[in-house]
Amino acid sequence: MALFVHIFAAIVALNLVGRAALETDESVLQTIQTIQSDLATVKSKLQSFSEPRPAFLAVWTADTVALRSGDIIKFNHVVTNIGNGYSPGTGKFKAPKQGTYFFGGTVMSAPPSPLRIMLMKSGTSIMIPYATETQGDSYTFTAVLQLNVGDTVYVQKDNRPRAEKAFGRSHSTFSGFLISEPDI
Numbered sequence: 395m396a397l398f399v400h401i402f403a404a405i406v407a408l409n410l411v412g413r414a415a416l417e418t419d420e421s422v423l424q425t426i427q428t429i430q431s432d433l434a435t436v437k438s439k440l441q442s443f444s445e446p447r448p449a450f451l452a453v454w455t456a457d458t459v460a461l462r463s464g465d466i467i468k469f470n471h472v473v474t475n476i477g478n479g480y481s482p483g484t485g486k487f488k489a490p491k492q493g494t495y496f497f498g499g500t501v502m503s504a505p506p507s508p509l510r511i512m513l514m515k516s517g518t519s520i521m522i523p524y525a526t527e528t529q530g531d532s533y534t535f536t537a538v539l540q541l542n543v544g545d546t547v548y549v550q551k552d553n554r555p556r557a558e559k560a561f562g563r564s565h566s567t568f569s570g571f572l573i574s575e576p577d578i
Contacts, residue, residue: 448477448490449571456562458504461551467501467511467560469549469568480570486548487568489541493575497547498536499568504559509533510552511560516545522552532565538573 452469461467468485480487489495503509511533512519523533539547549568551558560566 446476447572448479448495449569450475450477450480450487451567451569452480452482453564454501454562454566454568455564458559458561458563460557460559461509461511462557463553463555464550466548466550467566467568469499469566471564474569480568484548485550485568486546487570489543489545489547491572491575492542493540494573495539495541495547495570496536496573497539497568497570498534499549500532500534500566501549502532502561502563502565504561507556507558509558509560510554512550512552513537514546514548514550515539515541516547519552 451473452475453471453473454467454469455471466485468482469480470482472480472482477490479490487497497513501509501511509531510522512522513535514520520537520539521535523535541547547570
């Protein structure tokens with residue numbers, strides 16, 4: 395609230411100084427225009443704080459699925475999707491805002507094969523954890539990533555040619571949320 399009071403006081407002062415500047419000195423007018431531009435930037439940033447931060451939670455409900463090289467897991471049941479960044483049709487989260495994001499999830503293996511899954515950022519592998527062929531072993535991940543608008547994050551089978559089985563059945567999840575935006 396104090397910030398709004400300071401901004402209001404600055405606007406009142408600008409109006410008073412602005413009138414004087416028009417009557418006196420062009421350099422003062424340039425200074426006022428710069429201040430007004432800065433205030434517009436601050437106003438825009440304040441409005442972005444009132445917007446909800448992107449966040450999602452999606453669950454994979456499919457039964458046992460054989461994943462092939464490069465298959466993207468489409469976590470099809472969307473529980474939360476603030477900002478509509480996650481697409482169950484593609485299995486990808488697309489960053490609607492630049493900033494630092496947290497991602498987490500779990501994918502459960504199904505016998506008789508181990509499971510190698512990759513967390514991907516716009517086509518680049520971030521990590522490749524491993525789950526053994528033991529029933530119910532899981533690949534669990536967490537990551538903090540810097541994203542630009544339009545970057546995508548998703549989970550896919552690694553590039554090995556061997557098909558590997560995974561459980562959906564609501565045991566496998568993918569989630570993420572915006573932690574912070576860049577400073578002004």
